Amino acid sequence: MAKTTRSRKKWILLLALAAAALVGIGLGVRALFFSQEERVALTETVSFGSLATTVEGTGTSFPGNSSTYTPASTDSKITAVYVSAGDTVAVGDPLYDQDDSAVDDQLDELQSQVDGLYDQIDSYEEQIENAAGQIADYQEQIGDLRETVDSLRITSPLSGRVTQLEVEEEQTVQKGAPLVTVVDDSTMTLTEYFSYASEDQISTGMEAGLSIASLSLNLTGRVTQVEKVERYTDQGVRCFAVTITVDNPGALTQGMAGAGWLLTADGQRLYPIIEGTLEYGQSKTVSAPAGAQVLDLPVQLYQRVRAGEVLMTLDGAEYEDQIQDLERNIRTAQSNMDRAQSNIADAQERIASYQERMAQTEEERANYHVVSDLDGTVIQVNVRAGETPRQGMTAVSVYNQDVMTITANIDEEDIDAIRKGMEVSVTATGRQYTGTVTEISYEATNSNGVAYFPITVEIPSDGQLSAGVNVSWSIALGDAQEGLLVPLAALKTTDQGTCVFLKADARPDNAIDLEDGQVPEGFYAVPVEVETVSSRYARVRSGVAEGDELFTRYENAAPTGGDTTSQSQDEEEIQGMPFPGGGGMPNFGGGFSGGGRPDFGGGMR
Secondary structure, three states, X not given: OHHHHHHHHHHHHHHHHHHHHHHHHHHHHHHHHOOOOEEEEEEEEOEEEEOOEEEEEEEEOEEEEEEEEOOOOOOOOEXXXXXXXXXXXXXXXXXXXXXXXXXXXXXXXXXXXXXXXXXXXXXXXXXXXXXXXXXXXXXXXXXXXXXXXXXXXXXXXXXXXXXXXXXXXXXEEOOOOEEEEEEEEEEEEEEXXXXXXXXXXXXXXXXXXXXXXXXXXXXXXXXXXXXXXXXXXXXXXXXXEEEEEEEOOOOOOOOOEEEEEEEOOOOOEXXXXXXXXXXXXXXXXXXXXXXXXXXXXXXXXXXXXXXXXXXXXXOOHHHHHHHHHHHHHHHHHHXXXXXXXXHHHHHHHHHHHHHHHHHHHHHHHHHHEEEOOOOEXXXXXXXXXXXXXXXXXXXXXXXXXXXXXXXXXXXXXXXXXXXXXXXXXXXXXXXXXXXXXXXXXXXXXXXXXXXXXXXXEEXXXXXXXXXXXXXXXXXXXXXXXXXXXXXXXXXXXXXXXEEEEEEOOOOXXXXXXXXXXXXXXXXXXXXXXXXXXXXXXXEEOOOOOOOOEEEEEEEEEOOOOOOOEXXXXXXXXXXXXXXXXXXXXXXXXXXXXXXXXXXXXXXXX
């Protein structure tokens, strides 16, 4: 029995050793094929303070306003000097005088050139006026000739019958000579004279009768015209004219005698005192509009024609030649006019140039009688009365030292925070001054691989600060308001807003569960509200407390015997965390600006 028990224990031990061996082999295989570096969470703590920083440096003072005066000419003597070094001057105070007779000589020469050009312009304008008059005359003649050419196509003035034809083809006619007569014989008129005793009974439109004895023909017509003239018969009867119009049945001709009467409203007939003869309803004789040869004569005597129908055509070649000659004359006159106008423009341009030079020369006179253009102190005087100045020398220098300036070089990381109007603390020769940023250059200057941006600072000094003095300056940047400061590396952008991963033993009350990311073990996602940021920190309103430990990134532990390596949040393992924007770094409205700073909508404040 004892032996059996020992054998059973032996088998159990062997089985345990085998199992352990298998486990060891499995762990070895896993270590060989499935080992993964251990990830170590790095943290930083929440602090309390402000985001304010200070930039500082040194510079050299220069006058904010200064003037250096140089002689106007090295050929003119200095005639008077009114100041000495150290004198105080005001705007308009004389500094020195120089002989300006050369200015008068230049002005006289320029004025002579201008006067000559004005004389030329007068001549050109006269040429233009003459050419314009010629063109107007030529155009008027062309207009008349074109009317003449148009009139050489003779048309009938009315519908009717040709009763007279005075010309033949190829015949040359003179202007005004009668060519053709056309009459409208569809109606005939008879003018008779009635006694004024029947004046009230006669009016236009009333019915009338006409008797042609030679044709034994009676016709009916109408009164078409009543003229209250005064014609007396041999017996002294005063009469007025009445015109009767009747349709021509075809046999009536001009000059036939006719007896007419008027039919009153009560059926009575009124007879004239003086009878008349028949006339055509209309008769027109066309005369030659100009002297020319008859080219075409398509009508014959007694032919019926319509109004507007061509009766004959006269030769207009001579007039067309005259028109072409006049048009050539117009082109010549226009060319002369254009040339004169171009000459005037050139002369006016030269006059303007001379006048500009005269104005400049007159302005240069002020350089011969120099006055101060600012309030200040005379720093140096290098001219003397009676001497001729040297080329390029400075005659007088005046500085206004009430306001001095310095140039401060700002690092590229700080230039975005600099604004015009910022106060600058300045120290020089033991005195404190407060300056103001007045100019900012946004073009970088590089020196020894370092980029900086120059700014100008104005320093009110009431003359206490001299030029060329070394000064120290400093500018306070950022938001001086104090609050909870969170490292930028701890801020994470998620679909649920901006968060930090807070290290805690127990889940905080304000912790949230993320749908889009994995929170490191021992940490909890806590939402925060960002107020403003600096280059490294963000001030938050709530969510964390001073001293809280926050996750920033992972540090990778290398295999045994290896070196420890760190990896930033935008590398592979942090990219594995599902935070929008990549790398776990929050994007607060504008991405990064100024070399990696997050933009929270308003930039650095």
